[in-house]
Structure formats: structure tokens, C-alpha cells
Amino acid sequence: MNKLINLIIIILLGIVFVIPLIWVIVTSLSPNNEVIGNTFPLWTFHPTFKNYIAAWNAAPFLTYYMNTFIIVFGILIVQLITITLGAYAFARLEFTGKNLLFILFLLQLMIQPEILLFPNYQVMSQLGLVDTKLAVMLPYWASAFGVFLLRQTFKQVPYELDEASKMDGSKWWQTIWHVYIPAAKPTYIAFGLVSISTHWSNFMWPLIITNSVENRPLTVGLALFAQSFETGAQWGIVTAGTVMVILPLLIAFFIFQKQFVSSFMHSGIK
Amino acid sequence: MAIKRSGKKKVRISMKQNLFAYSLLLPSFIFLALFTFYPTLKSIHLSFYSGPMTRLQFSGLSQYKEVFSEEIFRKVMFNNIIFVIGTVPTTLFLAMYLAIWLNKKMKGSSLLRTAFFYPTVIPLIAVANIWLFIYTPHYGLMEKFLDIFGANGPNWLGSQTTVMIALIVMIIWKDAGFFMIFYLAGLQNLPKDVYEAAMIEGAKPFQMFRRITFPLLMPTTLFVMIVSITNAFKNVDHLYIMTKGGPDNASNLLLYYIYEAAFTNWDLGKAAVLTVVLITLLLAITAFNYLFLDRRIHY
Structure with a gap:
């Protein structure tokens, strides 16, 4: 009952x-x-499908899509490199100041780039990067979250495998490539999914740092598009625009659902 | 925290070894320094100086005093606390409840999990677009639903008394499924034999929840709590579309207030002070977690 x-x-x-x-x-x-x-x-x-056609013609969605793609994968690719190197250092090397550096990395988990909207805008204008795709990506190229996540996984790789690889005369990067990366595949997938969905959705930072169609991602494009239709009579077109933005994510989610959820659950994200 | 290989005494670390480790950390460190440490210090610096960017003058705590005495600032802080109280416990409770019932193997449970999880994948700004129409007076979905019962809803987003509730409900819808996943993962790791023993002892389902499930899920709860509290300060995208912080700042949140100060009013000193306040708050919350609560979480 x-x-x-x-x-x-x-x-x-x-x-x-x-x-x-x-x-x-x-x-x-x-x-x-x-x-x-x-x-x-x-x-x-x-x-x-009239609303879709109207929405597609009313705003440069194709450019926005391209921009989002470039930004999301531009972030992910660099992140994969920086987190792999960082995680290996924290998991397997002994060095002076390790604890201090570890705490400095931890700081980014608390002070995430999202809340530094205002000072980071200042930094970007000092660097002359305002209104560029690079400016959207740069603050996310270091990921403390990724480093810690991967460090956990790397620590579980048996030392013997590492040493055996070195005995064979592998360079350190060959060891990482052949031993550590294959062992951490689920973690990489989980991190990749989290990174992609986070940055696909990111809004406030690209809103302030971009100012032109060539650099604007989908989320900002959608917001501006929606604001240009205030009256209820145009709901059809605004909802069509919204669906165009969320559909790729939903389809990807429904296809990779099992992997998505299980990679979340087994990657030890916590 | 440093991992030393067992059986190995602390050895002197060679220069070469140090340099190797540092060079691996360098790429991450450059970006952390440029876009986390430097801007943090810059905000602190700017919060004590006033005037135009080119001729900054030391002004001590005067900008802090100014911000703290503002009525809007207090309102925004109060709103953020309400927002945390409104979203965090409800989302956690709902997520745990859903996870416990959907953890069981039964027909349709994976379909239901999908139904609860999919809002997580939708960007907050798109969620705002959808819910803006749901809450629209006269024509919105909510109004049409209330019509069935012959009731008339308020202007959800236009009235000071309802706007926070409306936004809180939306955030619960968006986040509950996300946290449910963590609880599902937590449930998978619970020891089965404890439940069997409890069953033999004749424990009732609710007793089992209160005495076994809930305490054992504590690490998950603490983690999820920190994430959801941080989110409540970090995610303000929806305000841009739905209310712009209004009416009369009734739905304004700290980060959105920073955005307004910095990019609509160009009040840099105020934006710096507010950023320092936000950073301090988040540091305090996380420090509290790591120093007091995290002791019980074992990785």
C-alpha cells in the first residue's frame, strides 16, 4: 500500500x-x-515547421552553432592536456611545495571563473582580448576539478605498470600515453561530458565578453533572439529557437544516456 | 595529503625532479594565475581604491561602508539566503526520495529517471525561456492549468511576493535529477548485508531509512549540499531573461547585482567590493565543509 x-x-x-x-x-x-x-x-x-524556418532566418543560428562548437571543443582539448599533466604530477611525483600547490589548485574549486565575471573582464581588456572566442575559453583552460578527478584515477594505476613501462625505456610521456590514459578512460569520458555540457550552457561570461555575431555562442544568441520578440503572439518562433538550441543536447543525452549516467556514477565525481 | 610510497623514507628531492614536476603543473598554473589568482587579488585591491581607472586613490574601507549601508545590497543578500534555503533542502530531499524509489529494479524506472534527469542537460538560459512562458499571466501554461480549476493565478514573475517562489520551483525542477544521480550512485555502494540483518530483526521500511539509509548517505548529502549551495550563488543566467532582478530587486541575486554594478552602471569600486564579498562567502562555505564536515567523507 x-x-x-x-x-x-x-x-x-x-x-x-x-x-x-x-x-x-x-x-x-x-x-x-x-x-x-x-x-x-x-x-x-x-x-x-513555419516557426523553425522563421527562427532560422531571424537570427544567424548557424554562426552561433559554429561558435559554440569551437568554444566548447577549444576548451575541452586544452583541458585534456593540462589536467593530464597536472594529475600525473600530483598523483605520482614528489616535489617541494606539493601541498602548497595542491591547496592553490583547490582554490579554483571554490573561486570558480563564473563568479569572477567583473575582474576577469578587466584582465581580458588589459590583454586586448575583449570580444574574442579566445577570451571565452581562456579562464577555463585550467580545471582544478579535472585535475583532482583524474588524480584519483591515476593513483589507482599500479606502480608496477609504471615501472615496467620505464624499464622498457619509455619516456615519461610515453608512459602516460600507454599506461595512464587507457586506464583512466571512463574518467576522461565523464570529465568530457561534464565539460561539454557545462560550457555549452555557459551564459553570463560569454554575454559580457563577446559583442559580435562572429564570437557569440548559442546561449547568448538565443537570449538576444528571445528578447527581440517580447509579445505573446510570437511564442511560436521563440520556442522554435529554444528547441533548436536544446535539441542537440537532448538527442546526445538520449543516445548516450546509459554512458552519461554511468560515467557520472562511476567516475567518482564527488 | 602527500602520498609517500610505503617503506620509503623521506628522501631529498632532487632539483631535476622538482623542475620536472613544476613543468608539468606549469600549463595549468599559468591559467590559474591569470584568471583566478590575479583577478581575485585585483578585486581586493580595487575594493580599497576609488576613482577613475587611470587615477585610482586609496579610500580605505569607505567603499565597503557605502555598499554595506545600501538597502539594495541587504535585499540582495537576503534574497540569496532565501534562494539557498528555498532550493537546497527541497532539491536534496526530492533527489534522495526519487533515488530511493527509482533504485529498485522495476518496469519503467529507467524511463522515470530520464524524465527527472533531462532538465539537467538543458542550458539555464533556455530553461528561463521556457519557464518565462509558463509563468506568463493570462496565456501561460500555469494559468491555463489553473483555469481548469476555475482559479486565477497571480502575475508570478511580476509580483514581489511570488517571484522568488516561482524561480525556486524552476531551479528545483532543473537540479533535482542531477543530484538524484549522485544519490543513486551512493545507494549502489551501500552494504546489502546490513539491510538483510535489519530485515531479519523485523525493521520497518521507514526505520530502515532513518537508521541505515539516511546516515550512510551522509557523505553524498554533504557533497551535494556544497554543490547546490555554490550553484545558488553561481547560477544567475535566468534572471537576465525572466526578471532582470526585479520587480524592484525582489529577485536580484549577488552575482547578478555584480553584473549590474560592473556592466550597466560601471561602478567599478562597488563591483569589486561585491566580488570580494562573494569570494569570501564561497571560501567560508567550502572551508566549513572541508574543516568540519568533510572529515567523515572518505575517498
Whole structure:
């Protein structure tokens, strides 16, 4: 009985959670006159792609997509290099000042680039990088989170493997490449997914640091696009724009769902 | 924290070894120095100096006094506390509740997990776009829903009394599934034999939760708590689309207030002071975690 009640609560909650997604998709497919007047908002009687075409033509979404792609992968690729080197040093090397450096790295977990909007803008203007894609990426090229995550995994690699590789005459980077990276594959996947979804979603920093179509990512483009349509009559077009932004993420999520969730769970992110 | 190989005495570390380690850390360190340490110090510096950028003058604590005596500042701090109190415990409770029931193997549980997790993947700014329409008076989805019962909703985002609640509900929707994943992971690691023993003893389900599940999930709860508190200070994207901090600053949060001070009013001294306040707050929260609570978490 107890179980049944809880089950019903969870199913109802699940439906409530899904409704916003269904509603936004239905609205984006509805003709304009149905959007406002419709008494049953979760269904459309005359589905149309008109809103998508209008949205696509109203803003340079293709450029925004390209920008987001460049930024997201530009961040990820550099991060993979910096975190691998950093994690190896903290996991397997002894050196003077290790504890101090470790604490300095820890600081970034607390003072994340997101909250340094104002001073980092100053830094970028000193560097002459305002309104560049590079400026969007730079603050994220070091990732304390990635270093710690990977350090945990590297520490579990048996020393014997490391030594055997060195005995074979491998250079340190060959050892990392052949021993450590393959052993840490799930961690890399988890980190990659977290990094991509975080930076795909990032908004405030690119909002202030970019100022042109050539550098603006999707999130900022979407916000500006939505603001240019204030009235309810244009919900169709705004929801279509929104769906265009979230659809790639949702599709990627539904395809990689198992991997996504399990990599979260097994990577020891905590 | 340093890991020494067992059976090895502390040896002198050679210059060469040091240099090798430093050069591996250097790439990360450059970016940390430029975009975390330097801006932090710069904010502290700027908070004590006033005037135009080219002719800064030492002004001591006067900018702090000015900010602290502002009514809007107090309102913003109060809002942020309300926001933390409104989102953190509810999200944690919901996430734990969902995880406990969806951890069981039953038909449709993976479908339900998807239903709760998918909002995590959607950027906050897109979430704001969707929920703005949900909360719109007269035509919004919420209004249409209330219509069924013949009720009339308030202007959710336009009224000072409802705007925070509306935003809190939205954030719970967005984050609950994310934290549910951590609880699901935590549940997988719980020892099965303890439950079997409790079962033999004739423990009731709620007793098992209170005496076994809840205490054993404590490390997860602490971790999730820190992340969600930090998020409550860090994520303000939705304000840009939905309220701009209004009406009359009723939904304004600290980071968004910094954005306004720095980039709409160009009050650099104020933005610096506010940034220092935010950094101090986050450091204090995390330090509290590491010094007092984290002792019980073992990696």
C-alpha cells in the first residue's frame, strides 16, 4: 500500500517534470493563431515547421552553432592536456611545495571563473582580448576539478605498470600515453561530458565578453533572439529557437544516456 | 595529503625532479594565475581604491561602508539566503526520495529517471525561456492549468511576493535529477548485508531509512549540499531573461547585482567590493565543509 502511494506520487511527478518539454515542442510546432488561443496547450491540430524556418532566418543560428562548437571543443582539448599533466604530477611525483600547490589548485574549486565575471573582464581588456572566442575559453583552460578527478584515477594505476613501462625505456610521456590514459578512460569520458555540457550552457561570461555575431555562442544568441520578440503572439518562433538550441543536447543525452549516467556514477565525481 | 610510497623514507628531492614536476603543473598554473589568482587579488585591491581607472586613490574601507549601508545590497543578500534555503533542502530531499524509489529494479524506472534527469542537460538560459512562458499571466501554461480549476493565478514573475517562489520551483525542477544521480550512485555502494540483518530483526521500511539509509548517505548529502549551495550563488543566467532582478530587486541575486554594478552602471569600486564579498562567502562555505564536515567523507 505504502509502496503503491509512493509509486503514484513518483509517476505523477515524472509527468509534471516532462510537461515543460512537451509543451515547448508542441508550441514550437503550432501555427501562430493556435499558440495563444488554444485551450488545450499540449496538442496542436495543425502542426507546422513555419516557426523553425522563421527562427532560422531571424537570427544567424548557424554562426552561433559554429561558435559554440569551437568554444566548447577549444576548451575541452586544452583541458585534456593540462589536467593530464597536472594529475600525473600530483598523483605520482614528489616535489617541494606539493601541498602548497595542491591547496592553490583547490582554490579554483571554490573561486570558480563564473563568479569572477567583473575582474576577469578587466584582465581580458588589459590583454586586448575583449570580444574574442579566445577570451571565452581562456579562464577555463585550467580545471582544478579535472585535475583532482583524474588524480584519483591515476593513483589507482599500479606502480608496477609504471615501472615496467620505464624499464622498457619509455619516456615519461610515453608512459602516460600507454599506461595512464587507457586506464583512466571512463574518467576522461565523464570529465568530457561534464565539460561539454557545462560550457555549452555557459551564459553570463560569454554575454559580457563577446559583442559580435562572429564570437557569440548559442546561449547568448538565443537570449538576444528571445528578447527581440517580447509579445505573446510570437511564442511560436521563440520556442522554435529554444528547441533548436536544446535539441542537440537532448538527442546526445538520449543516445548516450546509459554512458552519461554511468560515467557520472562511476567516475567518482564527488 | 602527500602520498609517500610505503617503506620509503623521506628522501631529498632532487632539483631535476622538482623542475620536472613544476613543468608539468606549469600549463595549468599559468591559467590559474591569470584568471583566478590575479583577478581575485585585483578585486581586493580595487575594493580599497576609488576613482577613475587611470587615477585610482586609496579610500580605505569607505567603499565597503557605502555598499554595506545600501538597502539594495541587504535585499540582495537576503534574497540569496532565501534562494539557498528555498532550493537546497527541497532539491536534496526530492533527489534522495526519487533515488530511493527509482533504485529498485522495476518496469519503467529507467524511463522515470530520464524524465527527472533531462532538465539537467538543458542550458539555464533556455530553461528561463521556457519557464518565462509558463509563468506568463493570462496565456501561460500555469494559468491555463489553473483555469481548469476555475482559479486565477497571480502575475508570478511580476509580483514581489511570488517571484522568488516561482524561480525556486524552476531551479528545483532543473537540479533535482542531477543530484538524484549522485544519490543513486551512493545507494549502489551501500552494504546489502546490513539491510538483510535489519530485515531479519523485523525493521520497518521507514526505520530502515532513518537508521541505515539516511546516515550512510551522509557523505553524498554533504557533497551535494556544497554543490547546490555554490550553484545558488553561481547560477544567475535566468534572471537576465525572466526578471532582470526585479520587480524592484525582489529577485536580484549577488552575482547578478555584480553584473549590474560592473556592466550597466560601471561602478567599478562597488563591483569589486561585491566580488570580494562573494569570494569570501564561497571560501567560508567550502572551508566549513572541508574543516568540519568533510572529515567523515572518505575517498
